[in-house]
Amino acid sequence: MLFRYRNKDNNPPRRAALSDEALGLARATDDDLCLAHVLRLRAMALRTPDHLEECLEATTELLGLSGLPPPLVAGARLLRADSLVILGRIPEAVTELDLVEPLAKQLRSQLLGAQLNWARAGMLRLAGSWSQADALSRATFDLHAPTRRYTALATRAAQRWETAFMTGTGADLVDELRAATEVTGVSGLPNVLAMALVEADRIEDARVALHHLEPRTKDYTWLYTRCWALLAASRLGDTALVTSLRGQLLPYRRLACAASANVVSGSVAYFTAEAALTLGDPEAALADLAIAVEIDQAMGALPWLARARDAITRAQQLRQGGHLSRSTRAARPGRS
Structure with a gap:
């Protein structure tokens, strides 16, 4: 039952209750391996913006058990790394990745090695090490694509978008993002595609892409998908959508805009600040940006x-009474 509900519903409290019940049953067995599997499922079920600390608690308990199979330990550490990234605790996440590396070598697992390298590339991009990140991402794609094509396509496209957006070449990725969106069906890519279309000044196409935005289960991808939808709506001046999306994201301003360690787009607060500027509220924008600066520095x-x-x-x-033109609102530091 817990497996069934881990990400498919839109009711994280129900998942928490189910996992509490499952943990009680697992503890009654005195079987550490059974308990470890339930803790892993609990961590996966609670990897949501509202339950990240509980996810970490589950993995901490799991890793405290002895005699577990190395693949289970490695998976728990990757889950921890992802949750720590979303919480903005990057040094701790990197430590978890370092602990996965010897396990990947010991197991000679191509899949585990790929997961680790995608995450390493994400951390390099976050720090602005574009060339190193791209080389690692490309090598990982070449290794991963033959066996996990959709995952590799989606991850590579998202990582390339991160670099392109930050270096002012996002418009060049429209075709690649559209192809990846159509082939993989990954939920976050349509919002990134909408932003790429804005960058390419294909405004009507961007509006169409953005207004296909569907209600999303608040899973581990929710922050990432909502942040990029918000920025695209802000650039388009769609104040109704901006107001709605910003309101949804305000409680999460101190978190990172991330779905995992693979792709981290700074802080949620940056995106809510850009939305506040679009709405003509510089005071709200400055409050959000103070948070963004703090979080980005820490990361x-x-x-x-x-x-x-x-x-x-x-x-x-x-705030001083100036007027922000569309071009100023859409300022792209990477192009200067």
Whole structure:
């Protein structure tokens, strides 16, 4: 039952209750392996923006058990890394990845090695090490694509988008993102595609893409998909959608815009700040940007930190009575 509900419903409290029941049953067996599997399922079920600490608690308990199979230990550490990334605790996440590396070598697991390398590439991108990140991402794609094609396509496209957006070449990825969206069906890519279409000045196409936005289960991808939809709506000046999406994201401003360690787009607060600028509220934008600067500094997300500081300048101009033109609202530091 817990497996069935781990991500498919839109009721995280129900998942928490189910996993509490399952844990009680597992503990009654005195079987550590059974308990470990239930803890893993609990962590997967609670890998949502509202239950990240509980996810970490489950993996901590799991890793405290002795005699577990190395694949189970490695999987738990990857789950921990993903949750730590979303919480903005990047150094701790990197430590978890370091602990996975010897397990991947011991198991000679191509899949585990690929998962680790995707995450390493994500961390390099977050720090702005574009060339290193792209080389690792490309090598991982070549290794991973023959056996996990859809996962490899989606991850590679999302990672390439991160670099392209931050370096001012997002418009060049429209065709690649569209193809990856159509082939993989991965939920986050349509919102990124909408943003790429905005970057390419294909405004009507971007509006069409954005208005196919579907209600999403609040799973581990929710923050990432909502943040990019919000930024696209902000650039399009769609104030109704901006207001709605910003309201949804405000409680999560201190988290990272991430679905996993593979792709991290700075802080949620940056996206809500850009939305506030679109709505003509510089005070709200500056409050959000103060959070964004704090979180980006803590994460070592230097490119996103630069973008947040650029937004502070624009917010201060707006507060002083200046007018933000569309081109100023859509300022792209990477193109300067």
